[in-house]
Amino acid sequence: MTRRHILQQALAVPFAMCAEASSAPAASQIISEPNCLSQESAAGFRSLHRASITILLCGMSTLGKSGALQLREQALRGKWIVFESSPLCTRKQARTLQDVFGIALNEPVAASSDDLFARYIWPHSALTRSFSAVIPVACSPTEAIAHYGGVPIAMKRRIGRGGIVFLGSMLGPNLRAEEPEATKLAAAIFSGTTFAGTSTAASTNT
Amino acid sequence: MKKSIGDNIFPERMSFENGLKLLKRSGYQGIELWLGDRPWFQMATTDAQLREMRQQIEDAGLEISNVSTALDWDENVSSRDPAKREAAFRHIRRQIEAAQIFNCDAILIVAGIVTADTPYNEVYNRCVDSLQKLAPDAASAKVKIGVENCCSEQRFLLSPREFNTFLNDVDSRWVGIHLDVGNIHDTGFAEQWIEMLGPRITRVHLKDVLKHRGRCGDQSVYTNIFLGDNNWRAIRDAFTKVGYDGWVVAEMEAKYRYAPDQQIYDTSAAMDRVISGNL
Numbered sequence: 493m494t495r496r497h498i499l500q501q502a503l504a505v506p507f508a509m510c511a512e513a514s515s516a517p518a519a520s521q522i523i524s525e526p527n528c529l530s531q532e533s534a535a536g537f538r539s540l541h542r543a544s545i546t547i548l549l550c551g552m553s554t555l556g557k558s559g560a561l562q563l564r565e566q567a568l569r570g571k572w573i574v575f576e577s578s579p580l581c582t583r584k585q586a587r588t589l590q591d592v593f594g595i596a597l598n599e600p601v602a603a604s605s606d607d608l609f610a611r612y613i614w615p616h617s618a619l620t621r622s623f624s625a626v627i628p629v630a631c632s633p634t635e636a637i638a639h640y641g642g643v644p645i646a647m648k649r650r651i652g653r654g655g656i657v658f659l660g661s662m663l664g665p666n667l668r669a670e671e672p673e674a675t676k677l678a679a680a681i682f683s684g685t686t687f688a689g690t691s692t693a694a695s696t697n698t
Numbered sequence: 699m700k701k702s703i704g705d706n707i708f709p710e711r712m713s714f715e716n717g718l719k720l721l722k723r724s725g726y727q728g729i730e731l732w733l734g735d736r737p738w739f740q741m742a743t744t745d746a747q748l749r750e751m752r753q754q755i756e757d758a759g760l761e762i763s764n765v766s767t768a769l770d771w772d773e774n775v776s777s778r779d780p781a782k783r784e785a786a787f788r789h790i791r792r793q794i795e796a797a798q799i800f801n802c803d804a805i806l807i808v809a810g811i812v813t814a815d816t817p818y819n820e821v822y823n824r825c826v827d828s829l830q831k832l833a834p835d836a837a838s839a840k841v842k843i844g845v846e847n848c849c850s851e852q853r854f855l856l857s858p859r860e861f862n863t864f865l866n867d868v869d870s871r872w873v874g875i876h877l878d879v880g881n882i883h884d885t886g887f888a889e890q891w892i893e894m895l896g897p898r899i900t901r902v903h904l905k906d907v908l909k910h911r912g913r914c915g916d917q918s919v920y921t922n923i924f925l926g927d928n929n930w931r932a933i934r935d936a937f938t939k940v941g942y943d944g945w946v947v948a949e950m951e952a953k954y955r956y957a958p959d960q961q962i963y964d965t966s967a968a969m970d971r972v973i974s975g976n977l
Contacts, residue, residue, distance in 0.1 A: 608932045609939060619939035673939055
């Protein structure tokens with residue numbers, strides 16, 4: 493058994509109750525929690541074709557350290573972790589993201605009726621509906637991929653041969669609601685080609 | 699985005715020519731022409747007279763944003779009376795012809811009026827059938843039919859999802875929605891209509907709405923931009939979201955009692971703020 497197999501098995505254990513392989517031709521993994529928000533988000537994302545180099549976590553609120561460490565290992569080896577946080581993100585999850593990925597979250601901010609949309613600048617410019625509350629994230633301007641009220645709420649960061657995309661505003665429910673802009677945006681995120689320079693490396697390591 | 703306003707806003711007794719000058723001075727780029735409202739544009743107006751109007755408008759430095767009508771309230775494609783239905787077809791086809799002469803690519807109609815004795819399903823099917831018959835005329839003229847959402851007045855197509863289904867049933871890219879952001883009253887939110895119907899919007903009417911008044915009272919439910927309950931920031935963002943960059947046309951029901959020309963200036967300034975997003 494190779495080191496890679498050991499890691500893959502280890503990763504499977506904490507998520508055994510909620511991980512599923514994609515039915516799409518290029519198998520990526522969806523990880524969700526057993527609550528209605530996370531499940532709704534997963535249902536939205538499930539309809540998308542997702543590149544094999546991605547691992548998607550939907551509406552997460554309680555990610556623990558061991559799971560996060562395993563995800564980090566996957567990222568180091570070439571996977572892109574798309575981490576969608578629930579607006580009900582626990583302090584434990586926030587600490588985990590800080591400790592394992594160096595991602596510092598601020599307290600969730602309730603979305604205002606004066607500003608209904610998250611503004612993405614990557615992979616392309618788009619406005620999508622924000623979801624009740626958004627989670628501001630401290631990151632460099634080059635890492636920020638979306639803003640709400642001028643504050644970064646989503647970011648991407650390279651980790652080893654892969655990386656992590658953190659979404660502080662839920663996108664899955666928008667997909668479930670057939671929001672065209674969200675669908676286009678998510679499709680672009682998961683196309684695989686958006687993670688420039690990572691596809692080839694990933695395909696030889698997973 | 700480009701700014702327009704209807705010729706029915708011209709102060710009483712103002713000539714067409716002076717009205718055009720007023721619009722230009724107020725900063726509009728276009729004019730919406732209402733078939734049947736003012737003496738200069740009636741069913742009896744000839745093609746030659748329409749060409750003359752177009753020349754006057756161009757000479758004034760304006761374009762024609764769209765051709766609208768209020769005739770549908772009396773002569774509707776959903777009427778049980780065949781004569782009225784025929785009349786509706788006649789004036790809609792005349793709008794299409796006029797739009798061609800005016801070199802503009804959109805008309806506004808009101809399709810469907812539900813009443814106590816003309817029930818909803820009957821109106822729905824008749825409207826779909828009628829628009830399917832009119833769509834080839836629109837296609838050959840390359841003029842889009844914008845079906846306005848006069849939701850409360852029509853008691854018809856009261857949600858964006860239903861409007862979308864209606865357009866799916868008509869199934870022509872030459873038939874879309876002329877979206878009035880003031881007409882949604884308390885049954886929904888204009889920005890959600892924009893988000894759901896974005897690519898199908900032919901033109902936009904701008905006005906504000908006082909949601910608490912409803913349509914049955916003795917005071918108008920409509921008011922000037924920024925005086926009502928519309929969420930203008932959300933509306934502007936929604937236009938950006940769906941990529942709508944076409945004509946926005948002011949439609950003011952409540953008129954100034956004094957200095958009526960001032961309303962045209964004020965509306966123009968308010969529209970500038972909406973367009974720029976400086977809200």
